[in-house]
Amino acid sequence: MSRYTHQNPLLIEGSVPGRRGVRTATLDVPAHSLGDMLGAENLRRELPMPELSELDVVRHYTSLSHHNYSIDSGFYPLGSCTMKYNPKVNDRIAAMPGYSRIHPLQPEETVQGALQIMYELQAMLAEIAGMATATLQPAAGAHAELLSLMMIQAYYRHRGEEGREVVLIPDSAHGTNPASAARCGFTVQTIKTGSNGNIDLSGLKAALSTQTAALMLTNPSTLGLFETRIAEICELAHQRGALVYCDGANMNALLGIARPGDMGFDVMHFNLHKTFSTPHGGGGPGGGVIAVQRCLEPFLPVPVIIHKDGRHYSLEEDRPHTIGRIHSFYGAFLVAVRAYAYIAGLGADGLREVAENAVLNANYIRAKIAESFPAAFPQTCMHEVVVSAGGLRRHGVKALDVSKRLIDYGFHPPTNYFPLTVPEALMIEPTETESKQTLDTFCEALIQISREAEDDPELLRTAPHHTPVSRLNETAAVKKLDVRWSTGG
Amino acid sequence: MSFIANTIPEQAAMLDTIGIRSLEDLWDPIPASIRLNRPLDLSPALDEQNLVRHLQRIADANVHLDRNLSFIGAGIYDHYCPAIVSALASRGEFATSYTPYQPEVSQGMLQAMYEFQSLICDLTGMDMANASMYDGATALAEAALMAVEVTGRTRVAVSEAVHPHYRQVLNTYLRSAGDEMILLPARRGITDAASFEDLLKGPPACIIGQQPNFFGCLEDVSNYSNAAVRCGALSIISVDPFTLALLKPPGEMEIDIVTGEGQSLGLPTGFGGPLLGIFACKRDYARRLPGRIVGATTDSEGRRGYVMTLRTREQDIRREKATSNICTNEALMALMASIYLVALGKEGLRETAEICVQKAHYLQQHLENELGLKPLFQSKFFCEFAVTLPIDGDELNQRLLQQGIIGGYNLRRRYPQLPDSMLVCVTETKSRDDLDRFVQAMKECIAS
Incomplete structure (x- = not known):
C-alpha cells in the first residue's frame, strides 16, 4: 500500500460544469413537455450531481480501491468474520443472465431454475445444520437473529405462553444478539462465562425460569472454544420450556464435523458471507439463513418455497402461523447462488476439509505465538484463537497498537477488544484458505512486534506508518459531524 | 475444490508444532456423542468446469430479461446498467473487503460511503443519510420503529398506496414490537387526503407514503409533512431514487425521513436481491439513525480521512440499547449505486x-x-x-x-x-x- 499514499479528492471536487459521462439511451419516441406529463409543481429545479467523464469515474474508483485492504490483497484474520478466499467462479455464475437478469415478480413458471436453487440450497443448509428445514429470506446474520426471535415469540404466543419475556445471552456474545432481542421486546439477561471459557452452568441453571423464552449461544463461542457441555445446556433449557438459538457465525469450524441440530439447538442462523465464502462487499451484501427444527417450521417467514409433485416449484404465502414477510422479495438471491455454487463445488469431503484446515490453522497460530501472546484459554481452540496483548501493558502498549503495527507488516489486524471479557483481546481467525507460509510470516510479525513493544514502544503507538492516513481523530468526527459534502443542494 | 493451500506434509509439520498427532485430535473438545459419524448427505463435488455447466443448466430454466x-x-426496475458499474464494483479490493473497522487500510470504501451518503442527500434533499440498509422494505420498517422511539407513540399510519410487500414487512416488524399499523385508504390511485384529518383524533408516531406510489401515481408529498406537523408525528416517504432525477426532492417538502429502494440505480434485478435500502433524514435525528454512518475527520498530521462515526448508536457498542440491530448492510450495492449516479452524472x-x-x-x-x-x-x-x-x-x-x-x-x-x-x-x-x-x-x- 505504500506506493499509494496520495489523497483522493472527492467526486464533487473533480466536477466540471457541462462535462458528461455515460450515455445509456436515446429518445426514439415523440417528445412531450415534462411539465405536462409530470406536473410543473412536481419538477425539481436543480439536480446537484457531479459532472464527470467516464474515465474520471474509472480513475476515481480505481484509486479508491488502492486504498482498500481486502482478502484479494492479503491476509485478513478478522476474528468472527471468516475472511476466507471468495472463489471467482462463483461470481461468474452469479452474473449469468439466467440469475442476474430475472425479475422477482415474473410468473413462477419462468423462474423455475431460481426457485430450484433456493429450494436445494435450503435443503443443503438444513443437512449441514442438522435441522428440518431452512429459509433464505434474511438479508444478513443480524436480520436472521431478529427473525428467529420473532419466530420464537410467535411460537410462545401460539402456545399461550405469553410470560416468556427473557432471553439469556452470554457476556461473550456478538452485540447483535442482545440488540436483536431488544428489538423484539425481549428483556436481555446476561450469563457469565466460566473460568474454562465455557458457559458457567450453575449460573445458567439459576437464570433459567418459566420466563425464559430462549437462550442464545454462539457455538463455537466468540472465544473460539467449543461449548463442550452443549447437549446438557440444551437439555436444561428444554426442561424449563425454553428454546435454544445457535448464532452460527462460527460454523466454519464445524462443517461436516458436528451439527447444531444434533446438539439440541432448535434454531440457528448461518452467514453465507462467512461460512460459505460469498464476498463481504466492504460490509454487505450479506446473506442470512435460518435453519429450524420442526417445532418452529409453521412460523417461518413467507413466502416459503414448496416443491409440488416433485416437479414444479412455487412460492407459498398462505400460511396461518407465519411471522409474515421480512424482505421486499426473497432475500439476497445472488448471494444464495454463490453459496449454492460453493457447496456444490466442495461436496461433503470438501466441506469437512474446510473445517479441518480452519481449525488446524487457528491452533497453529495459537501454538506459534503462545509465548508472546498467550491464548485467553489454553485448550485446543476451534476456527479462531483469542489471545491477550495484556502482557505488553508494562511497555505502555495496547492491543490497538499491536493491531496498527501489523498494518505496517502488510496484514489486516485481527478483531480487537472483542470479546469484551478478555483484556486487550486480539481475536485471530485465519480461515482454511491461508497457507502455512502466510501464517508463518504473520506469526513472525507478531513476535517481532512484541519485541518492538519492549525496545521501541513509540513505534507501535504511532503506527501505522505507511498508510495514506495515520490514526484518525474519531472524537473530532463525532463532535464536528461531517457526514456529507456540501453543494448547497 | 476446497481452495485449501496446505499440503499433507505441511499439515503434518503444523500438527507437530501444535503438539498433536492427527487432525482428528483437533476435535477432542467435541464430545463423541454429538459428532457427526457419517459424511454429510450432499451431491458429489464438481470441478470448476462442471460446476459452471451445472449452474448454467439450471439458469437456462429461467426466462431472463436479455431474451424477453x-x-x-x-x-x-430494469434500467440499463452501464459496463463501468460492475467493472469497478467487482474489483476484489472492494468486493473482498469487510466493514471498515480499521480506517487506515479502508479509506477507499470509507470515502466511497461518504460520497454515497452525500449523493443520497443531494438526490433526496435531506440533511444526512446512512451508508445503506438491507432493502426498501426494511429501511421503511426501521424508519417507522425510529419514529415510534422518537415520539413514544405506538401507532403507525401508512398509505394503502405504499408497496404491499413493504406494508407486510412493516406489519411484521410492528407486530413483533407490540406496535399497531393504521391503513390510510387510497382513492383514485392517490392517498385520500381526508383520511389525514382523522389522524388528529389519535395522533400516530408517523405517517408513511410512497412517491411515486405503488400505482405509479405522483402524490402531493407536502400533504404528509403538513399532516405530520399538525399531529406531532414524523413524515416518512419511501422513494424510487431514480425518479428524483426529475422529481422535487422530499427534503424540499419538509419530510422527516426518506427511505427507498436503490436497486433502480444500476443494480441488477437479480430476482429481487441483494437490494439497497436507502435511509436519509433531518439532522435533528442524527443520534437516532440506524446503521453505519461515515464521517470525515483528520489524522494526526491534519490530513483528511474518513471513519465510521456516531458509533455509540450501534449494536457492537451499545448492545441491547442500540438504535438498531443492523451490522452487515449493503456496502457494495451502495458503491454500485454511487458509480451509476456519477457515471451518468x-x-x-x-x-x-x-x-x-x-x-x-x-x-x-x-x-x-x-x-x-x-x-x-x-x-x-x-x-x-x-x-x-x-x-x-x-x-x-x-x-x-x-x-x-x-x-x-x-x-x-x-x-x-x-x-x-x-x-x-x-x-x-x-x-x-x-x-x-x-x-x-x-x-x-x-x-x-
Missing part, C-alpha cells in the same frame, strides 16, 4: 429519466388510442401506470408469455377491490419497436 421483453416493475441522469417518462407516456397513449385501454387512474405518473383490462390480468399475462413477453403486474393480486387491471412499467431499455410490439401483442392477446 418485460413490462413488470412494481418495486424492481447530472446530465445523463436527467436525460435517462426523461426518456423513461417519454416512453411510458408513449405506451400509455398507444394502449389507450389503439386498444381503448383506459388508464385506471387519472393522476400524473412517472414511468409506471395502471391500465384497465377487458380480461383477467393473469390470463392476459399467460397469453403474452406465449409471445415471449412478460406483461405487467396484476394489481388484483394485492388489491382485489380493483377492476381487472395491470401495472405497466417502461424504462429506457424499451425501444420504440419494443413498445409497438407490446401494443400489437396486447391487441392479439386480448382478442384471442
Whole structure:
C-alpha cells in the first residue's frame, strides 16, 4: 500500500460544469413537455450531481480501491468474520443472465431454475445444520437473529405462553444478539462465562425460569472454544420450556464435523458471507439463513418455497402461523447462488476439509505465538484463537497498537477488544484458505512486534506508518459531524 | 475444490508444532456423542468446469430479461446498467473487503460511503443519510420503529398506496414490537387526503407514503409533512431514487425521513436481491439513525480521512440499547449505486429519466388510442401506470408469455377491490419497436 499514499479528492471536487459521462439511451419516441406529463409543481429545479467523464469515474474508483485492504490483497484474520478466499467462479455464475437478469415478480413458471436453487440450497443448509428445514429470506446474520426471535415469540404466543419475556445471552456474545432481542421486546439477561471459557452452568441453571423464552449461544463461542457441555445446556433449557438459538457465525469450524441440530439447538442462523465464502462487499451484501427444527417450521417467514409433485416449484404465502414477510422479495438471491455454487463445488469431503484446515490453522497460530501472546484459554481452540496483548501493558502498549503495527507488516489486524471479557483481546481467525507460509510470516510479525513493544514502544503507538492516513481523530468526527459534502443542494 | 493451500506434509509439520498427532485430535473438545459419524448427505463435488455447466443448466430454466421483453416493475426496475458499474464494483479490493473497522487500510470504501451518503442527500434533499440498509422494505420498517422511539407513540399510519410487500414487512416488524399499523385508504390511485384529518383524533408516531406510489401515481408529498406537523408525528416517504432525477426532492417538502429502494440505480434485478435500502433524514435525528454512518475527520498530521462515526448508536457498542440491530448492510450495492449516479452524472441522469417518462407516456397513449385501454387512474405518473383490462390480468399475462413477453403486474393480486387491471412499467431499455410490439401483442392477446 505504500506506493499509494496520495489523497483522493472527492467526486464533487473533480466536477466540471457541462462535462458528461455515460450515455445509456436515446429518445426514439415523440417528445412531450415534462411539465405536462409530470406536473410543473412536481419538477425539481436543480439536480446537484457531479459532472464527470467516464474515465474520471474509472480513475476515481480505481484509486479508491488502492486504498482498500481486502482478502484479494492479503491476509485478513478478522476474528468472527471468516475472511476466507471468495472463489471467482462463483461470481461468474452469479452474473449469468439466467440469475442476474430475472425479475422477482415474473410468473413462477419462468423462474423455475431460481426457485430450484433456493429450494436445494435450503435443503443443503438444513443437512449441514442438522435441522428440518431452512429459509433464505434474511438479508444478513443480524436480520436472521431478529427473525428467529420473532419466530420464537410467535411460537410462545401460539402456545399461550405469553410470560416468556427473557432471553439469556452470554457476556461473550456478538452485540447483535442482545440488540436483536431488544428489538423484539425481549428483556436481555446476561450469563457469565466460566473460568474454562465455557458457559458457567450453575449460573445458567439459576437464570433459567418459566420466563425464559430462549437462550442464545454462539457455538463455537466468540472465544473460539467449543461449548463442550452443549447437549446438557440444551437439555436444561428444554426442561424449563425454553428454546435454544445457535448464532452460527462460527460454523466454519464445524462443517461436516458436528451439527447444531444434533446438539439440541432448535434454531440457528448461518452467514453465507462467512461460512460459505460469498464476498463481504466492504460490509454487505450479506446473506442470512435460518435453519429450524420442526417445532418452529409453521412460523417461518413467507413466502416459503414448496416443491409440488416433485416437479414444479412455487412460492407459498398462505400460511396461518407465519411471522409474515421480512424482505421486499426473497432475500439476497445472488448471494444464495454463490453459496449454492460453493457447496456444490466442495461436496461433503470438501466441506469437512474446510473445517479441518480452519481449525488446524487457528491452533497453529495459537501454538506459534503462545509465548508472546498467550491464548485467553489454553485448550485446543476451534476456527479462531483469542489471545491477550495484556502482557505488553508494562511497555505502555495496547492491543490497538499491536493491531496498527501489523498494518505496517502488510496484514489486516485481527478483531480487537472483542470479546469484551478478555483484556486487550486480539481475536485471530485465519480461515482454511491461508497457507502455512502466510501464517508463518504473520506469526513472525507478531513476535517481532512484541519485541518492538519492549525496545521501541513509540513505534507501535504511532503506527501505522505507511498508510495514506495515520490514526484518525474519531472524537473530532463525532463532535464536528461531517457526514456529507456540501453543494448547497 | 476446497481452495485449501496446505499440503499433507505441511499439515503434518503444523500438527507437530501444535503438539498433536492427527487432525482428528483437533476435535477432542467435541464430545463423541454429538459428532457427526457419517459424511454429510450432499451431491458429489464438481470441478470448476462442471460446476459452471451445472449452474448454467439450471439458469437456462429461467426466462431472463436479455431474451424477453418485460413490462413488470412494481418495486424492481430494469434500467440499463452501464459496463463501468460492475467493472469497478467487482474489483476484489472492494468486493473482498469487510466493514471498515480499521480506517487506515479502508479509506477507499470509507470515502466511497461518504460520497454515497452525500449523493443520497443531494438526490433526496435531506440533511444526512446512512451508508445503506438491507432493502426498501426494511429501511421503511426501521424508519417507522425510529419514529415510534422518537415520539413514544405506538401507532403507525401508512398509505394503502405504499408497496404491499413493504406494508407486510412493516406489519411484521410492528407486530413483533407490540406496535399497531393504521391503513390510510387510497382513492383514485392517490392517498385520500381526508383520511389525514382523522389522524388528529389519535395522533400516530408517523405517517408513511410512497412517491411515486405503488400505482405509479405522483402524490402531493407536502400533504404528509403538513399532516405530520399538525399531529406531532414524523413524515416518512419511501422513494424510487431514480425518479428524483426529475422529481422535487422530499427534503424540499419538509419530510422527516426518506427511505427507498436503490436497486433502480444500476443494480441488477437479480430476482429481487441483494437490494439497497436507502435511509436519509433531518439532522435533528442524527443520534437516532440506524446503521453505519461515515464521517470525515483528520489524522494526526491534519490530513483528511474518513471513519465510521456516531458509533455509540450501534449494536457492537451499545448492545441491547442500540438504535438498531443492523451490522452487515449493503456496502457494495451502495458503491454500485454511487458509480451509476456519477457515471451518468447530472446530465445523463436527467436525460435517462426523461426518456423513461417519454416512453411510458408513449405506451400509455398507444394502449389507450389503439386498444381503448383506459388508464385506471387519472393522476400524473412517472414511468409506471395502471391500465384497465377487458380480461383477467393473469390470463392476459399467460397469453403474452406465449409471445415471449412478460406483461405487467396484476394489481388484483394485492388489491382485489380493483377492476381487472395491470401495472405497466417502461424504462429506457424499451425501444420504440419494443413498445409497438407490446401494443400489437396486447391487441392479439386480448382478442384471442
